[in-house]
Amino acid sequence: MIRSGEIIESFRIAIESVRVNLMRSILTTAGVVVGVVLVVLMGWTIKGLDAVWEQTISIIGKDMIYVDKWNWTGGGNWRLMEARKDITLAQVEQYIDRAEAPELCMPTVRSWGANVVVGNQSLRCSAMGVTYEYGMTPAGEIADGRFFNQIEDEQAADVVVIGHNIAKTLFPGGNALGKTLKIQQRPLRIVGVVEKRGFLFMDFIDNQVFVPLLTFRTLYGFQGRSFSIAIKAGNEAMLSVVRDEAVGLMREIRNVPPSRDDDFSINEMKAFDAQAANIRLYIWIVGIGLTVLSFIVGSIGIMNIMFVSVTERTKEIGVRKAIGAKRRSIAVQFLVESTLLCLTGALVAFPISQILVGSTQWLAVHVFDFEAASVVSPFIPLDLLGIAAAVAVVVGLAAGLVPALKAAMLNPVEALRFE
Amino acid sequence: MTSPTPIINIEHISKIYEMGDEKVYALRDVSLTISKGEYVALMGPSGSGKSTLMNMLGCLDTPTSGRYEFNGANVNELDDDELAEIRNREIGFVFQTFNLLPRATALSNVELPLVYSGMKADARHRRAAETLASVGLAERTGHKPNELSGGQRQRVAIARALVTQPSIILADEPTGNLDSKTGQEIMALFDELYRQGNTVILVTHEEDIARHARRIVRLRDGLIESDKSNGASA
Numbered sequence: 001m002i003r004s005g006e007i008i009e010s011f012r013i014a015i016e017s018v019r020v021n022l023m024r025s026i027l028t029t030a031g032v033v034v035g036v037v038l039v040v041l042m043g044w045t046i047k048g049l050d051a052v053w054e055q056t057i058s059i060i061g062k063d064m065i066y067v068d069k070w071n072w073t074g075g076g077n078w079r080l081m082e083a084r085k086d087i088t089l090a091q092v093e094q095y096i097d098r099a100e101a102p103e104l105c106m107p108t109v110r111s112w113g114a115n116v117v118v119g120n121q122s123l124r125c126s127a128m129g130v131t132y133e134y135g136m137t138p139a140g141e142i143a144d145g146r147f148f149n150q151i152e153d154e155q156a157a158d159v160v161v162i163g164h165n166i167a168k169t170l171f172p173g174g175n176a177l178g179k180t181l182k183i184q185q186r187p188l189r190i191v192g193v194v195e196k197r198g199f200l201f202m203d204f205i206d207n208q209v210f211v212p213l214l215t216f217r218t219l220y221g222f223q224g225r226s227f228s229i230a231i232k233a234g235n236e237a238m239l240s241v242v243r244d245e246a247v248g249l250m251r252e253i254r255n256v257p258p259s260r261d262d263d264f265s266i267n268e269m270k271a272f273d274a275q276a277a278n279i280r281l282y283i284w285i286v287g288i289g290l291t292v293l294s295f296i297v298g299s300i301g302i303m304n305i306m307f308v309s310v311t312e313r314t315k316e317i318g319v320r321k322a323i324g325a326k327r328r329s330i331a332v333q334f335l336v337e338s339t340l341l342c343l344t345g346a347l348v349a350f351p352i353s354q355i356l357v358g359s360t361q362w363l364a365v366h367v368f369d370f371e372a373a374s375v376v377s378p379f380i381p382l383d384l385l386g387i388a389a390a391v392a393v394v395v396g397l398a399a400g401l402v403p404a405l406k407a408a409m410l411n412p413v414e415a416l417r418f419e
Numbered sequence: 420m421t422s423p424t425p426i427i428n429i430e431h432i433s434k435i436y437e438m439g440d441e442k443v444y445a446l447r448d449v450s451l452t453i454s455k456g457e458y459v460a461l462m463g464p465s466g467s468g469k470s471t472l473m474n475m476l477g478c479l480d481t482p483t484s485g486r487y488e489f490n491g492a493n494v495n496e497l498d499d500d501e502l503a504e505i506r507n508r509e510i511g512f513v514f515q516t517f518n519l520l521p522r523a524t525a526l527s528n529v530e531l532p533l534v535y536s537g538m539k540a541d542a543r544h545r546r547a548a549e550t551l552a553s554v555g556l557a558e559r560t561g562h563k564p565n566e567l568s569g570g571q572r573q574r575v576a577i578a579r580a581l582v583t584q585p586s587i588i589l590a591d592e593p594t595g596n597l598d599s600k601t602g603q604e605i606m607a608l609f610d611e612l613y614r615q616g617n618t619v620i621l622v623t624h625e626e627d628i629a630r631h632a633r634r635i636v637r638l639r640d641g642l643i644e645s646d647k648s649n650g651a652s653a
Contacts, residue, residue: 005534005543016522319518322479323579324507324535326500412479416518 031298129216338400511580
């Protein structure tokens with residue numbers, strides 16, 4: 001058992017020792033400072049990415065499911081998917097007729113290589129043919145103007161709703177509404193601009209234009225195109241019901257024999273979580289590698305200075321032993337000192353990390369125009385400070401162990417004789 | 420004069436240091452008994468083995484052979500931590516170079532043995548302050564060693580030795596670093612401690628100092644040369 005008096009005494013000595021050798025202590029802890037800064041930066045970056053990602057999928061809609069020929073997240077065998085039969089509009093319509101679980105469902109069709117022309121300016125983007133109901137999904141939310149209505153939809157009107165980036169690029173003044181743009185030489189009137197949807201990883205969403213499905217047919221035709229079904233479950237709890245129903249119905253509609261796998265893919269926003277998790281993992285691996293390295297360097301520095309401290313205080317150790325300090329008490333004294341050194345390093349590291357974090361966030365938002373960063377906190381989360389301090393304590397204990405044992409095992413007679 | 424209760428009883432102890440192939444005998448088959456309330460001086464020139472014997476008596480070192488009983492406990496069988504406990508409770512050390520902790524106040528220095536014995540802070544402060552007062556330093560409790568004179572430092576060291584109320588006080592050349600007047604004052608303090616019933620062991624090579632003791636044990640070449648009571652003592 002270690003007595004509280006001894007611990008307090010150890011802290012008193014350690015604080016005194018760190019204070020007397022303040023410059024030496026701070027220099028010694030440089031490695032630990034770097035390590036703690038890295039831990040905090042890594043944690044903050046991951047938390048920031050999570051926040052951005054959460055924002056992204058909640059904007060696009062956590063309750064959205066897309067039935068498509070392709071698996072969007074790149075899973076599955078590419079050749080097998082290519083060999084799948086296209087999903088036809090007739091199949092989509094059958095599904096829409098029979099589906100009961102979803103709140104909304106609608107056909108969508110896409111041309112990736114659309115060319116949008118305004119005056120003598122042209123822009124490559126992707127064109128989507130959708131029904132007016134698309135305006136009721138989060139991805140079709142309007143910032144300016146309106147989505148096209150049911151009548152325009154049914155009459156194949158020459159109207160278009162454009163994505164945030166398209167509006168920003170082609171109409172930098174912000175006056176896109178009512179203007180005309182040309183797709184496939186056909187003039188289309190801009191009735192709405194979609195809210196900025198794309199965040200990190202999902203930038204393409206803002207580089208899209210939406211036209212009524214039948215307008216799309218006159219522009220590009222339906223021949224050779226695979227449709228997809230955008231399904232809004234209504235809420236997250238309904239997702240699995242809607243998914244199961246969609247799988248069942250689509251297998252039936254597309255005559256998939258029971259022995260065969262689905263010949264279509266169910267895409268959910270949640271599926272992208274795996275990609276986000278990958279990015280997080282890379283940051284961890286790189287971050288942990290750097291952190292471990294700097295803590296190894298740091299603990300060598302601490303260990304070195306602790307050996308110096310033990311040698312400098314050999315006589316003192318002898319005196320303490322002579323008046324009754326046990327090995328344990330001596331070891332505790334030096335462990336407390338090395339731990340306190342590391343904590344000093346952590347204390348130095350915290351303001352440095354905060355300055356780095358705060359300025360990184362500010363630069364990202366204000367200088368590099370990376371709007372996604374605005375949802376990231378410019379402050380270090382407290383739990384990260386706790387983790388970093390805990391790591392510093394562990395490093396201090398580890399680095400102090402051998403010097404502390406050396407001090408504890410000193411022979412009192414020889415230690416007293418030391419000058 | 421001597422009381423019948425032995426505190427220290429060593430029988431046929433030897434201490435051998437191995438220097439390469441050579442064996443150096445620091446102590447050869449020494450036997451000695453010291454009883455409660457005695458005032459003993461260990462004398463001898465350097466190399467006589469008196470320092471080795473003092474380390475042994477102070478439980479800082481263990482003999483190569485022979486038996487050492489301290490207050491009835493067999494010191495040979497104790498491990499490092501048990502020896503530390505005996506030193507803490509039973510032995511008060513006073514060193515030639517004072518060996519105070521330079522950055523701690525007089526009070527903290529005197530408290531230190533009580534910290535290791537686990538006494539509570541309040542009781543510790545009180546006991547340490549009382550002990551400092553008993554050596555005439557009631558006004559100096561908050562001073563650090565570098566703010567004290569040599570004699571005052573040694574008084575702090577003596578207070579540190581006394582604070583646990585040990586069975587023996589072991590003083591190694593306690594006046595060696597003091598001028599003769601201050602040395603006399605310190606010796607007067609040891610005489611006073613003896614009169615109060617403490618067991619005092621002085622290690623010295625100075626006849627003047629040894630003369631204060633009631634019994635003088637002289638060592639030479641690792642052997643006890645003579646062991647006589649001192650008629651001319653204080």
